């Protein structure tokens with residue numbers, strides 16, 4: 001019980017009503033104490049100008065766009081890094097406000113006879129940072145992309161209210177050599193000027209930002225083992241930043257904006273891709289990299305053993321298998337290029353370049369006595385062999401004294417730095433500890449033709465999950481969200497003929513692991529993503545307010561993710577469950593949207609997209625950072641939202657709500673007829689019993705099919721063997737009754753954590769809240785996820801509870 005009800009001594013920013021709903025709830029991993037720095041304290045934050053705001057929509061529009069003609073702060077939310085090989089884009093999109101026009105939301109309140117007079121519905125503050133890349137040689141695709149999303153005009157905000165609003169003066173921050181080289185092209189094609197930011201400044205700003213703001217951004221990679229490293233932001237400097245792009249820059253970083261480019265090498269990513277292309281005829285970088293995974297470098301490289309007749313040269317510590325000379329074997333053989341396997345060439349080349357970079361990096365670390373070396377740039381490509389080779393070189397030459405670390409947003413350092421250089425973003429201050437790495441759903445766009453339904457149909461929907469942040473956000477800023485249009489993940493998967501393939505069949509087929517249809521990765525130890533084009537860009541969610549729940553005993557030790565999927569067996573188990581459950585979930589999701597053809601199409605696309613994520617996790621469990629079960633379930637939710645399924649369990653919950661509401665009066669009568677002590681215990685047990693519907697477990701669904709909800713409720717309350725128990729009941733009872741040996745005063749205020757099913761709320765929380773209110777205790781409802789009564793907005797719950805307490809139900 002301890003975490004169910006807590007007496008709360010502090011005032012949590014609440015108004016004078018007796019019942020409140022608070023967002024948050026302490027369930028997020030990212031709630032570090034530093035997150036308490038709420039957004040509104042930053043004076044450099046973009047200001048909202050709502051003057052002359054208007055809603056532009058047809059009456060039937062579900063998600064009307066709010067136009068802010070005088071709002072200028074949002075416009076600069078795209079930044080570019082135009083390198084020798086790749087163009088990197090970072091852009092920001094706001095979360096859309098939650099729609100309040102849904103008819104079904106009225107039903108429960110109507111049924112409960114509550115007035116709808118002061119319906120509160122707020123937009124959601126927050127947004128996403130999207131990361132997208134294009135090949136520089138295909139710059140036109142990048143320009144098309146920017147244009148189609150109107151990113152150069154603030155994501156379409158301006159374009160909607162006036163086509164004549166001048167783009168002419170629009171400025172986009174850009175870094176990399178291409179900011180100079182392609183400035184005219186951008187002016188010509190998009191009418192924008194590129195505001196050039198220094199490449200090294202940007203790399204350092206981006207790296208510092210990521211290392212300070214994103215949990216588990218850095219990781220080590222040794223002998224195939226990836227380990228995330230949590231960097232202490234107060235103990236970050238100095239370090240060596242090695243950016244492996246086309247060429248390689250090595251920068252000694254001493255602080256924010258304090259750095260020196262101490263070295264570089266022209267043997268870099270461009271060398272690997274360029275030489276590799278000439279030598280193997282590969283058509284793409286990924287193809288070349290993939291090829292290396294099947295290679296054997298001993299056919300190309302001259303090994304110590306080749307020189308020493310199979311022996312080690314142990315006196316100087318060289319084993320027979322050590323490469324003495326990269327590509328050296330080819331000089332002594334009478335073979336032509338075509339007699340060598342492209343796989344072997346690719347591997348030799350990759351090893352040669354990676355090792356060389358690792359070695360030069362080490363020498364520079366030694367030169368400046370730096371212990372930590374971070375490697376970024378797109379050459380790394382999250383590729384296991386590349387990282388292992390670099391790590392080996394660093395470790396070998398430093399005798400273990402220095403450590404190579406890699407960055408998850410490896411190639412986006414410069415673009416992020418450019419993005420941060422917009423002064424008004426004040427990101428350095430604002431975003432630190434307020435970004436949450438989620439799953440790369442939003443903009444998996446990496447080049448290729450832009451296909452898809454008209455952009456207007458693809459308004460990004462607000463994630464209801466964000467509701468947990470809603471209330472604070474509104475209180476703090478009252479910022480009105482706007483609808484941004486995205487060519488998104490959804491579009492990719494909805495389109496026939498796009499390049500993305502769904503690697504996972506829905507049912508197990510011969511030749512698979514039997515893991516619910518996961519294919520065995522082709523190459524062992526592979527970390528190159530077969531579905532790379534779809535999944536290698538990411539989204540960072542800007543979460544407006546993350547507060548550590550004030551009553552947590554030890555916030556640092558609190559780990560809400562109780563199931564850690566680092567254990568391969570655990571991961572396999574849960575991936576199998578999710579995979580097997582997928583067809584059923586799709587059916588439900590489609591039904592929840594009325595079973596229309598459009599819903600079916602989206603359902604199918606969702607299944608393919610989600611399967612792709614599962615397959616990737618199977619292949620590379622750490623692909624999305626540290627993973628717990630809650631993250632996995634959240635990923636599924638996010639993916640559903642991405643395909644515009646508001647709530648796959650809507651119809652089930654509706655039935656559950658109706659069933660629960662129908663029996664609620666009986667339950668009240670039953671409770672009221674009990675003696676006080678029995679009632680209190682029953683109420684607590686009822687909360688737990690009602691919770692059984694959580695996550696829709698199969699056993700609960702079976703139960704549900706077998707009896708009425710009150711029967712299930714009673715049964716689970718009385719008979720089910722449960723792994724929980726009611727602890728501290730005596731304390732609870734004494735506090736409720738205000739009696740007992742300890743003569744504790746009654747609760748002044750209670751926090752009730754509202755979970756996510758109808759029975760949970762109606763049969764569990766409502767009766768308890770009613771009892772508390774009747775006893776004069778204030779009730780604060782804390783929503784730790786969407787209270788999915790689903791025909792009631794979260795904001796209406798307090799009214800409903802208050803009415804229940806008055807006995808009006």
Ligand SMILES: Nc1ncnc2c1ncn2[C@@H]1O[C@H](COP(=O)(O)OP(=O)(O)OP(=O)(O)O)[C@@H](O)[C@H]1O
Nearest residue numbers: 083084085086245246247269270273285377378379
């Ligand atoms: N899809 C891809 N196409 C081309 N190169 C890729 C791709 N993915 C990874 N790479 C590798 O990444 C390198 C480019 O990395 P990055 O984008 O960090 O540098 P850049 O900014 O283009 O180069 P520079 O900073 O030297 O101008 C390429 O040379 C290649 O080795």
Ligand SMILES: CC(C)(CO)[C@@H](O)C(=O)NCCC(=O)O
Nearest residue numbers: 245246247248249263264265266
């Ligand atoms: C020229 C840059 C900085 C362009 O990004 C990069 O490609 C690089 O660092 N090349 C290596 C140049 C050298 O120091 O030898």
